[in-house]
Amino acid sequence: MKKLAFLFVAAAVLSFASCGEKTGKDTAEVKDTVSVTVADTTVYGICSDGTTMNCLELATADNDTLRYIIQGDSIFSPVKGGMMCGDRMAVIGHKSGDDLIADNIINLTTLLGRWSSIDKNFEIQEGGLVKSTVTETNKYISWEIFNGRLILAPDTFSVYELGPDSLMLENNEGIFAFTRLKN
Numbered sequence: 709m710k711k712l713a714f715l716f717v718a719a720a721v722l723s724f725a726s727c728g729e730k731t732g733k734d735t736a737e738v739k740d741t742v743s744v745t746v747a748d749t750t751v752y753g754i755c756s757d758g759t760t761m762n763c764l765e766l767a768t769a770d771n772d773t774l775r776y777i778i779q780g781d782s783i784f785s786p787v788k789g790g791m792m793c794g795d796r797m798a799v800i801g802h803k804s805g806d807d808l809i810a811d812n813i814i815n816l817t818t819l820l821g822r823w824s825s826i827d828k829n830f831e832i833q834e835g836g837l838v839k840s841t842v843t844e845t846n847k848y849i850s851w852e853i854f855n856g857r858l859i860l861a862p863d864t865f866s867v868y869e870l871g872p873d874s875l876m877l878e879n880n881e882g883i884f885a886f887t888r889l890k891n
Contacts, residue, residue, distance in 0.1 A: 786813050790871075830848050838850055848861060858877065
């Protein structure tokens with residue numbers, strides 16, 4: 709019995725001694741890195757002829773037809789750039805029961821073109837290209853819509869307003885206004 713008690717005490721002492729902080733050179737520090745990739749939840753498609761003032765009918769590349777309910781009024785409308793049949797659209801929405809609700813709709817066809825402000829002069833082109841027509845220190849090099857936001861690399865914006873001749877973009881630095889240049 710004394711041998712069993714001695715073994716128990718010896719095991720306890722060894723286990724407590726091994727729990728201490730390691731300071732020797734033979735201990736290796738392991739660092740875990742986690743890479744989190746955020747998926748783009750934007751739905752892309754063509755505005756179809758079933759579109760009305762309160763409903764966007766969107767024909768997707770997967771041959772699906774989605775119907776988004778548009779809530780809001782003319783002041784706080786989620787639609788940026790209008791809804792013309794045949795225009796390419798980018799939509800962020802959510803499901804409410806059986807309905808799809810549009811939170812943000814950006815007309816990509818309206819977004820394309822030449823835009824100018826006091827210090828910027830650029831053209832948003834098909835395929836994610838941005839062409840700058842003047843020498844700028846911080847010029848935009850590419851564009852894409854990602855989760856309902858416009859990335860004009862290197863900056864990211866919310867589309868505050870988009871019309872036939874005006875574009876207003878917002879980020880944490882403020883609202884930036886641009887006018888469309890005619891060809």
